[in-house]
Amino acid sequence: MTHLAFVAVAYALGVGVPLAFALTAWQRAAAARRKLAAIDPRGQRP
Amino acid sequence: MSSSPNRSLHRFANPGQFLRLSGAVLPYLAIGAALLTALGLGWGLFVSPADYQQGDAVRIMYVHVPAAWLATGGYTGLAVCSAMSLIWRHPLADLAAAEIGPVGAGFTALCLATGSLWGKPMWGAWWVWDARLTSVLVLFFLYIGHVALVRAFDDPTRGYRAGAILALVGVVNLPIVKFSVDWWNTLHQPASIKLTGAPTMAPEMLWPLAIAALGYTLCFATIVTMRTRAAVMERRIRGLLMARAASDPGA
């Protein structure tokens, strides 16, 4: 494969950037859901 | 929280419905995003043919072009949310706009980085100041400015309002990004896929590009939905804690 280093870095970024966004967003939503379940007097919400 | 019952209903009914609805759709959205992105990028990296001039560097396109489409498409979404926020004062639009900003900035940065990685071996330069590259850099700065402005005020409503105005002013940059390659001489090549006329790209390259673009679109939608859900729940937590503190002055 020609230009292997350039292609490899581009695909690492192309997979890594969306994955990093998705994981942090999932963590944030999970933390908020846990906290909400602990303090919400109306019980657990979706 | 002493506003009329009508208004408080308007404020809370929609976010609650949004949580239920998005919670039901999210798993399918996430699975579709993962499968289509993996298929499109895998096809582009391992199966699709090398270009007659660019060799294997053409494979960078399968990341670069979808990222570029999402950079502009995401900004369009940001502008729509901003208009909804300014005209109808929709509370969900405020939260969604604040969450689209960082994701759009990330995809724009991805577009710029992969473009640079293609430009060095193909053009002979990491970066040139032509109209296309410069206008995309301006798009990146607009995203960054929006992210900073929305979070710069103590009163979140003022931040949302200022961010919405900035986002709508920045819309003039979108046609400049799109048509810069047609209006002026640029080093960047014109579009291969046009609204009118046949694409100047072989079908065996067009297919993985289309699938990767669809996968990236679903990725963007998944990420923004998850972030907006988190923002809705965080706001409800803040509201509950404030109500508790107000009703419990001894604490």
Place this chain on the structure above:
Amino acid sequence: MTRKRRRLYVLLACAIGLGSATALTLTAFSDNLVFFVSPSDIATKGASGRTVRLGGLVEQGSVQRGNGGATFKVTDGASSVTVRYAGILPDLFREGQGVVTLGTLQSDGSLKASEVLAKHDETYMPKEVAEALKKSGQWKPDSGPPPPSSTWNKR
């Protein structure tokens, strides 16, 4: 309801004002927004000693590679400019290919280039297709862009 309607009209008025202001500005500065000028532009208003970015196609048969550099002609069909360059040429550089060179105009009308960039066109095709098209005579690279991709499969 009327307040929302009014906000919508204010927003639309702002959009029209901002849009036309931007369009006028871009039209006024159009000459400065181009990344490169063509050999014809230099023939009509070129002055020696000026630093210019010249863009066009590398003329067929004009490339002479010398010690650590090259001399070639850049053409846009109507006129051409001789370019002298000492340095490494990019991968895509070849005869018939689009290039953009940055350099100073000499008194003899040639350009002493400090930078040569290859310009890629919007055509993406596998090697086999390109060769088949050239072989069947459907596409002559010297005379213009390849035919649309919908006709490529009829080899």
